[in-house]
Amino acid sequence: MKVKKIINEEMMTLPELREELISIRDQRAGGVEETEGSVRTLSYELRKSIDHADTLGKCSVDTAKALYEELVVLEKITPTIAARIVNIMPASREEVRAIYAKERFVLVTEDVDQILDIIRKYE
Numbered sequence: 001m002k003v004k005k006i007i008n009e010e011m012m013t014l015p016e017l018r019e020e021l022i023s024i025r026d027q028r029a030g031g032v033e034e035t036e037g038s039v040r041t042l043s044y045e046l047r048k049s050i051d052h053a054d055t056l057g058k059c060s061v062d063t064a065k066a067l068y069e070e071l072v073v074l075e076k077i078t079p080t081i082a083a084r085i086v087n088i089m090p091a092s093r094e095e096v097r098a099i100y101a102k103e104r105f106v107l108v109t110e111d112v113d114q115i116l117d118i119i120r121k122y123e
Contacts, residue, residue: 014064016065067119
């Protein structure tokens with residue numbers, strides 16, 4: 001498949017991606033409920049992508065959106081990092097620090113604890 005140009009690009013979390021992929025699957029299936037025959041007509045990439053999003057998605061779409069919106073307003077969280085945090089749902093300080101490993105600034109323990117408290121609200 002050749003891509004001629006990118007029309008739009010936006011950050012998505014895994015639960016949002018899963019929902020989008022399922023709608024694409026339903027469009028390609030012609031709106032018919034999933035049967036054994038229709039699963040085989042889906043491309044390998046689409047099936048694997050849906051499986052990946054199912055396996056790694058740790059919350060619902062509504063929870064992911066709410067968590068993302070709450071994280072983005074914090075001072076040291078960019079939209080990219082907020083999406084990574086929503087996708088990974090870190091449970092410890094070390095996991096949060098690993099997400100920030102490539103960033104140019106270091107989080108203070110209070111900032112890490114604030115992020116973890118927000119995540120715990122949505123688990």
